[in-house]
Amino acid sequence: xxxxxxxxxxxxxxxxxxxxxxSRALDNVSRSMAAKLIDEDRIEPSFKASHKMEPGEEITxxxxxxxxxxxxxxxxxxxxxxEDSDVIVVNKPKGMVVHPDNTxxxxxxVNALLYHCKDLSGIGGVMRPGIVHRIDMxxxxxxxxxxxxxxxxxxxxxxxxxxxxxxxxxxxxxxxKNDEGVVDEPIGRSDKDRKKMAVxxxxxxxAVTHYKVLQRxxxxxxxxxxxxxxxxxxxxxxxAHLGYPLLGDAVYGRADKRFxxxxxxxxxxxxxxxxxxxxxxxxxxxxxxxxxxxxLIFRLSKL
Numbered sequence: 001x002x003x004x005x006x007x008x009x010x011x012x013x014x015x016x017x018x019x020x021x022x023s024r025a026l027d028n029v030s031r032s033m034a035a036k037l038i039d040e041d042r043i044e045p046s047f048k049a050s051h052k053m054e055p056g057e058e059i060t061x062x063x064x065x066x067x068x069x070x071x072x073x074x075x076x077x078x079x080x081x082x083e084d085s086d087v088i089v090v091n092k093p094k095g096m097v098v099h100p101d102n103t104x105x106x107x108x109x110v111n112a113l114l115y116h117c118k119d120l121s122g123i124g125g126v127m128r129p130g131i132v133h134r135i136d137m138x139x140x141x142x143x144x145x146x147x148x149x150x151x152x153x154x155x156x157x158x159x160x161x162x163x164x165x166x167x168x169x170x171x172x173x174x175x176x177k178n179d180e181g182v183v184d185e186p187i188g189r190s191d192k193d194r195k196k197m198a199v200x201x202x203x204x205x206x207a208v209t210h211y212k213v214l215q216r217x218x219x220x221x222x223x224x225x226x227x228x229x230x231x232x233x234x235x236x237x238x239x240a241h242l243g244y245p246l247l248g249d250a251v252y253g254r255a256d257k258r259f260x261x262x263x264x265x266x267x268x269x270x271x272x273x274x275x276x277x278x279x280x281x282x283x284x285x286x287x288x289x290x291x292x293x294x295x296l297i298f299r300l301s302k303l
C-alpha cells in the first residue's frame with residue numbers, strides 16, 4: 001500500500017534543494033531516490049529537484065509500496081563465539097550487514113545464520129529472523145541471535161532492562177580529557193540532517209555511555225565504552241559530542257590524513273554478557289580484536 005507523507009519546511013531547511021530536503025526528511029531515502037520520486041511525479045506541488053525550499057512550504061510525498069523481501073539462506077562462513085539450542089553469538093566482520101534491507105539484500109549475518117541454523121525465531125519478521133539487536137556495518141564483534149521465540153523474548157527483555165553486559169573498544173581522535181566518565185545525553189534524529197543521529201535534548205531518548213581510557217597515543221585515545229542503553233549509533237554520537245569522534249567515522253567525525261584508507265569507524269563489540277534464557281546461567285563471550293584493529297594500535301604506539 002502506498003504511503004502519503006506531508007512535510008513542512010522549517011527555518012533549518014530554508015534555501016535547500018528539494019531533493020536534498022527529501023533525503024534529509026525521509027528515512028531510508030537517498031538523494032538519488034528522492035530525485036526518482038520527483039521524476040515520477042510523486043511530489044506535490046510539482047517542483048524540480050533544484051527547487052529551493054522556503055520556510056512554511058508544505059510538500060506531500062506519495063511513497064511507493066515497499067518491495068517485499070525475504071531473507072534466504074546463504075552458505076557464508078561464521079565465526080561462532082557461542083552456540084546452543086536457544087542462542088548463537090557470532091563475531092561479525094567489518095563491512096558485513098546484520099540483516100537484509102533495500103540496499104543489502106544478501107550476504108548478511110541473517111543469510112548466513114539461516115543456512116547454519118536452519119531455523120531462527122520469527123519475532124524479527126522475514127527480514128530479521130532471530131535478530132534481537134544489531135551493530136553497524138563497519139562495527140565488528142559480537143552479535144547475538146535467537147533460535148526460538150522463547151529465547152528471543154528473554155534476550156529482548158534483558159536489552160530493554162539494560163541488564164546485558166555490552167563492552168566496546170574504540171579508537172578516538174584526540175586526547176580524551178578525562179580518564180573515565182559517563183555521557184548521559186538523549187539521542188534522536190538530527191534536526192539538521194534526518195539521516196544522522198545526534199544529541200537531541202528536545203526529541204531524543206535517554207542514552208547513557210560509560211567510558212574508560214585504556215591507552216593514550218599521540219593525538220588518539222583507545223577507550224572501552226560500556227552501553228547502559230542501546231540507541232542507534234550511540235557510542236559514535238556520544239564520543240563525537242564530547243569532541244572526540246571515532247577514528248574512521250566519516251558520518252560523525254572527520255578525515256584523518258595519517259590513515260586515509262580507513263573504511264568506517266574503529267569500533268569493536270568485544271564483550272557480550274547475558275543470562276541464558278533457559279538455564280539462567282550468566283554467559284559471557286569475548287570477540288578478539290580484528291587484525292586491522294590490532295595493526296592500528298601498533299601503528300599508533302609508534303607515533
